[in-house]
Amino acid sequence: MKVTVTVNGSQVEAEVPDRTLLVHFLREQAGLTATNVGCDTSSCGACTVLLDGQSVKSCTLLAAQADGRAVQTMEGLANGDGPDAMHPVQRAFRAEHGLQCGFCTPGMVMAAVSLLAENSSPTEDEVRSALEGNLCRCTGYHNIVRAVLAAASETQSAKAGAAAAERQA
Amino acid sequence: MSILGTRVVRTEDPRLLTKGGTYIDDMRLPGMARVTFVRSPVAHAMITGIDTSAALAAPGVVAALTAADLTDLGPPPPDDGSGGEANEAAPLPLGGPWTEPLLAVDRVRYVGEPVAMVITDDRYQGEDAAELVSVDYETLPAVVGYDAALAGSTLLFPAAGTNVAISGGAPADDSAFEGCEVVVERTFENQRLAPVPMEGRAAAATWEDGKLTAWVSTQNAQISRLILSGVLGLDPGAIRVVAPDVGGGFGAKVALDRDAILVVWAAKHIGHALSWTETRSENLLGMTQGRAQRQTVKIGGNRDGRIQAYRLDIVQDTGAYARMSGFLPFLTRLMASGPYDIPNASAASTTVVTNATPIAAYRGAGRPEATAAIERAVDLFAAEIGKDPADVRRMNLVPDGKFPFQSPCGPVYDSGAYTGALDQVLAGAGYRELRAEQARRRERGDVVQLGLGMSSYVEITAADAEGGETAQLIVHDNGTATVYTGSSAHGQGHHTAWAMLVEAELGIEMAKVTVIHGDTDLIPVGTGTYGSRSLQLGGVAVHKAAVEVKEQARLLAADLLEASESDLELDTGSGTWQVRGDPASSKTWAEVASHAGDSGLTASVHHTAQPTFPFGSHLAVVEVDTETGKARLIRHVTVDDAGTVLNPVLCEGQRHGGIAQGVAQALYEEVAYDADGNPLTSTLVDYAAITAAELPSFELLTSETPAANPLGAKGIGEAGTIGSTPATQNAVIDAVSHLGVRHIDMPATPERVWAAINAARGTL
């Protein structure tokens, strides 16, 4: 069947077998290989992307289910090239050493983006709980949690700053 | 001020965080086809027939291959007359009657063993076609567990006449325990674990114009090339092995195994570019697993706390094929007496084959097993004599003045400050306050009790340091530099660390330093990354190459500046060569390198050394719900001393990751089989890989006792795992020791804890 998905703002259209998983559509038809497959039981979260703004496990969705909808992958987070264009979550992962081999990272980053969209000031417990569906073998999660909290903090400061500036204007 | 020792974020990350890494499955080779394996669904059986005709007729199938097609391998290795018995100190698989095939020939010995391969245009077709390969199995009794293997009523390798692959160590000496006021003996298990790197095994290959190019998710490109050369009968020069981004290894991606070899062979055999990435289910069946030792400890000493004698007897389950069968328990025996000064200590091991996934290295590779055994034994001894386990440790740790220390089990520990590490971790955790809280909860009879567990450990890193590591450093005409390293990072951040070393020594800023690894065309000689060896071998090699380049550059700069070499100074802050006292004289690295002529400004080093012995102490704090048995880690405090720290960011990351995997062994993870050898934990639903929700943030304390190499570095990669497992296990037992519990096997699942409490209550 023909599937059309808006991926990171661009339309990707392809004729694919009905049973095509969204993660494979992203990796093959959309040519975006950052999102990885880490398991076959929806356990590891390496395949996490945003579907209409909410985190989902793209290995547990058919491409057909995303037809006509919008997907965002880690490749679509940054606002251009260079360190300043990185999303606060990407910046924070780097600053806090929240990645080692990098394989779980795209899914982890998108899960974090979704968490912060729903809860802009999570506690450490809330961060750990929100990431229970994202496995990492390298980091022990310690710095991932620090990265998410740092990103939350940076975003909150930025908002406070913007609000203050607006009040002054 | 040198950049060494400062916190530097990784140069690897911008790419990994924006585009993502390029792992094998991300590669698109022109005309590439996909490999899917057909694997045994039974643990032990004769193969009486394989029919690939239905698969060959399926859509998209390019080929279907079985053992019968393996006609174009290299000649088998010459019979070395050893009768299949290896030097157990060398991690080579056993040959002779124990030989492991590539594709199963007439017999399968574990669920997941590769039996056939189908090659298809795409992976979806591959999964369909693999189901169409029909294999006839005549099942045999499955040998499951240590006792069945030792009893030997069913043999995995009838020609070997036994299931015992190899034995070693010292015979037991009961006289060592005479005169001990107290002797405690116990048998327990260090359970089988799955490494679960987030990227499983993967390989891709092309065969073009007589050259084989293999991309392998490996920790050792050069060793992989040697293996392929031997197996395929090709000159090493006709093979290029590349390690792309590798999604974790933990020892399970040392070199390459039969599945990857088959992919590379098949690319040559059918003349087609091929790619293979296993699924997680295949990974949990087919990637080598870790640990799997049954341990009997005997510890004897006096009521004042002094340990006089220690004995460790090991039965190592090596799984269906004897790959590292002798090597892992050899390392366990080597480190059996731990950081203690015990007058009499010895160990022995027997390795058996069973119908289970083959065992090989997994973070720590034999040393976590040693530490887990003696740390349990010390706690059992402390419980028997009614003393605080911290006091018993302190009384027996090798004192500072005794280094270098000759361990009764063989190695000479280079340097250590064991008592200081213990005291530091206890102080850092607030041990006295924690004991007071524990006492309060016991007094009140709280449902949720507090448990404190500790470990003191020493471990051996760069055990194969005599093989060393290579580095080549080139400074280019434009003033940038390239490092070709024999080490092979798969998350450890070597590119950042080696660039720091170049900047520190030469003043060439990190942004101008490119580090390359894992390509045998560019780096033909090298060992790779395992055993926590890379900084002390590969990093020192880079440092030495930089020092050599500096001395070459001094001559070149002297020539350029028409001064004498002894008047030349390198200002590492600005990265310029100057004549002392004449700041106007100044040559850049670009100018100096350009002056080097055709030979360029370059140095190559092969640095060899001796193993080193990092050490530390961990303190785990757990809460146990005594009604349900559920244990939860609430704090984990550590001292992990691996010498001088090059980059605290990288060092801490290794400690964190190690601690998490060690805690996972104590509380959650285990590979299990049923009585017929069927795996019970072949998905991540059942194999309880630890998540962020089960862990606290860790408390890492700093201790740096330098090693005797230019960087003062020992290895940190595995230390966290070695220390954390026994500390956590001891903590769970400590939480319910007032109820009469002396021991709980790992993983300390809620049901196990509950059963232990019940059993203890029954005896009170």
Next chain:
Amino acid sequence: MIPVTFTYQRASSVDEALDLASRGEETKFLAGGHSLLPLMKLRLAVPETLIDIGRLRELSYIRDDGSHLAVGALTSYHDVATSDLLARKLPLLAHAASQVGDPQVRHCGTIGGSLAHGDSAADLPAVVLALDATLVVRGPSGSREIAAGDFFRGLFETALEDGELITEIRIPKPAAPGWSFQKFTKRAIDWAIVGVAVQGGNVALVNMGQTPLRATAVEQALASGAAPGDAAAHAADGLTPSSDFSASRGYREHLARVLVGRALTESLTRN
């Protein structure tokens, strides 16, 4: 890892969904897919046709209908968990939904999908049992209502006939405000080894049998005035929970007693 080939069809209305189902062989409805797709990927489920009902937004709602609350079958776990209305009027359901899986699963999976799947180890079946819910079902022969107590027939077996789908879950507003949900796992992400859902005097159990079960012995004890601790002692009476890799039967029975006791105690604090 990859499902066996099937035909995908998408319904744009409930009527169309029912019509498509009636025409096909071996058809399954696809809601969020987070119970069904994992089974299909392991090739344990092999439907020939999937009818995607995931776009039927008209089946995603949470309403106060006076005497009862109405939750559309295609309401996601996330929407159930974060509903202000449910937080106020039916906190047991909201809280239990927040404990299912992880955030990604909760964004996709639906309450109707969970109930139709009929896994006794899942959380929501026991919850709707404790809430005396009624499932509104539509099929080729029209609409019918099935009491939760009649809905779960066996492991992965429900009262749904071929071609039927759940459209709404109707939950009477609880008379007694006390509630509790106790989900016992090894890791946070795991399925419940044993779970307990309490609403007032109703006690339902997760993973203590082939279906979600009411702990009738406990309820009777409570009704005759027993204290929570004494009532909880009956949690496993007459039940035969399984022994599997996660837990032995004896441990499950023990957990049921402990968790029912804790659930009843917690529920009382909310009265």
